[in-house]
Amino acid sequence: MEALAAVLGDPALAFPLRLSLRIAVATLCLHATLGVALGWALSKRRWPGRSLLDIAVTLPMVFPPIVLGFGLLMLLGRHGLGGWIETGFGAGLIFSEAGVLLASVLVGLPLVVKPVEAAIAALPANLAEAARTLGHGEIPIFARVILPNVAGALGAGLLMATARSLGEVGVTLMLGGNILGRTNTISLEIYNAVTVGEFRRALVLSAALGLFSTLVLIVLRRRAPAP
Numbered sequence: 001m002e003a004l005a006a007v008l009g010d011p012a013l014a015f016p017l018r019l020s021l022r023i024a025v026a027t028l029c030l031h032a033t034l035g036v037a038l039g040w041a042l043s044k045r046r047w048p049g050r051s052l053l054d055i056a057v058t059l060p061m062v063f064p065p066i067v068l069g070f071g072l073l074m075l076l077g078r079h080g081l082g083g084w085i086e087t088g089f090g091a092g093l094i095f096s097e098a099g100v101l102l103a104s105v106l107v108g109l110p111l112v113v114k115p116v117e118a119a120i121a122a123l124p125a126n127l128a129e130a131a132r133t134l135g136h137g138e139i140p141i142f143a144r145v146i147l148p149n150v151a152g153a154l155g156a157g158l159l160m161a162t163a164r165s166l167g168e169v170g171v172t173l174m175l176g177g178n179i180l181g182r183t184n185t186i187s188l189e190i191y192n193a194v195t196v197g198e199f200r201r202a203l204v205l206s207a208a209l210g211l212f213s214t215l216v217l218i219v220l221r222r223r224a225p226a227p
Helices: 002-008 011-043 050-062 065-076 081-089 097-122 125-133 138-149 151-166 170-176 186-195 199-223
Strands: none
Touching (some): 011 050, 011 097, 011 151, 050 065, 065 097, 065 170, 151 199
């Protein structure tokens, strides 16, 4: 207990905790909006570019995180698109909080998009058709008919994506740079602790993230319908 209190009471953890919380909240908002929009788009079959979008969304699920992170580092660095971004906006994505946010969004996005896509595709077509015959437009139909029917899939996806994003290291390390006091998240603090031999610190932080992931699993199991 003393070791636990010593680690959790360390002032050096204040910044990673605040950063991780900010990133988690921002990621949740982006996942909720992008997840629904992309899930809806991918649920529609046979439109130009759908396969490419599906690959781009799904890739973070199967691609090694460190390889994906390195590819994005090359693409978004100063010698790639990052140079244009920095010129246009006065700041780049790499080695910044924006890079950490981008990594968090990318690794968790498939866990939101794919369940929403499947849920929308499984909806009976006559639900929307009936609403159209009553004179409702596409936006009201989406908000009042489709969205409530996929809320369960969206909620489960958001829970899984949040747990996945909080534990992300590979892509975050490449895009954020693990700069102390600037881009070091809680998951990177575990990495830092291991590299300097502070295994007790790494154990406590790992247990905290592991407990959060376990709670997510328990919530998902309780939400799942009985067989």
